[in-house]
Amino acid sequence: MENIFTRMRQVIEHLEIYHKVFMDSNNFPNRERFDYNVYSSNEKKFRECLDRLNFDNQIYSSKERQMILADFIEYIFLGRGYYSIRTQDNKSDFIRTILYFVNLLMCYEVITVSDNLRRKILEELGDKIRMVREERYYNELKNFSGKVGLPENKTDAPGYLNRYFDSILPKTAGGLWHELLVYVFLLRNNLGYIVPLLLSQRLISLDDSIIPPDFLVITHDKRIYGIEVGTKKEIQSGSFSLRTAIPTATIDTINSRASDRCPICKRWIPFCDFVINRYSDLNIGITKAEIKCLDECNIYSKDEISNGRCLYTKYSRGRAQSMEYTHHEYANGLHYHYKCVLENVSNDMKSKIIEAKDRVALKAHYPYYSGVEELMRR
16 A cells, blocks of 8 residues: 555656746746746636635545545546556456455444544544644544444444544445445456446536446447446436436445444454455356355365454354354344454353354355346346
8 A cells, every 4th residue: 555655646746846846936047937927827827716616625625525535546446557457367466456455445444443543543634634633523533432433323423423534534334445346346247348437426518417327337239338336326327317328227235245344343344365366366257145164265274264263254144943052142144253253152152153163154255246137147
C-alpha cells in the first residue's frame, strides 16, 4: 500500500511543480514576462470558476467523504491499475490483488469496535489534515467509547455520530469492496467486456443527466446490459433502462456471503488464502460458493482447522437434538468466526466441538453474487 501512496503523491507533486514554477514571477525574465502574465491571469479566472462551482469540495470535504475516498481507490484499480493486465496470468494476479485489498478494507472497519484504533486513526487524521480536526464531531468521536457505525440496534453511538463515523472510512459496511468484488466476479465468469461506471455516476448531456448503473457489460454476442451493485436502487435502474433501452440487472450483496460480520466480535470475516488461491486460478472452474473446510482445505490439516488454527474459518450450523456438540447458543444458523465460537463456549463444549470435526459447520465462501444468472447461462 505504501508504494501506491508514494506513487500517487509523486503524481500530485509532479503537477504541483508546474504550478509552482509558473506562479513565481521570479522564474520569468523580462523577455518571457508574457508567459507569466498569461498563466497568472488564467489561473486567477480558473480559481474563480472553481469557487462558483464549489469544485474543491468535490475533491475532498466531510460531505460524502466516504464516496470521495472510495472513488480514489476505484481510480487506482479500475482507472489506472487495470493497465497492468496484459496476459491471463496478469488477470489472475489482478483478481488476487483485489481479494487481498478487500481483506485490508475489512481490517480497516475494526475501528467500529476498537476504541484504541479508532482514536489513533482520528489523531493521525487530525494531525495531518486540519480540516478534519476542525469538524464539528471530530473530538466527540475521538473520545467516544463503544461500538459505532453498526446497524441501529447494535451501535452504542447516537445517529449523528454514526453518520460522521461513516465519513472517515471509504464506503463503510462493504459498499466499496462489493463493487470491486463484482468487477472480478464479472471478469472471472467471462460475461463479456466490462465497462466500470463507478467513477461516472452521472452521465451528462447539455440539457439533461442520467444516473447509470455501476457497470455495463458488452456480451460476446454484442448485447449490452447494465449491472447495479446492491438492491434498493430498482427505481434508479428502471429509469436508466426506460431511457436507454439497456436492460439492467441488480446484484444481491446482502446474501452474497462475501461479507459476513461475526455477531460475537462484530468484525468482518475476510477471505482465507485457500479461497484467494483458488478463485484467482482461472484454470479452476468454480460452480458453488460454499467450501467445506475440513474436506477441501489444503493449507491446514483437519486437526488444525478443528482446533481453530485458521483465523478465517466460519462457523454456521443449526442445533441438532442428537448432536450434543451443537447444544450451545451459537448453533443458530448465523455465520461466526469459528475462533470466536471456541472462545465463548464453556471448556467442556469447546472440547466437544473440536472433537466433533463438524464438516457441516466449518466453512468458507468464494465471492459469488446472484442476479446475473441469465447472463451466465448464455
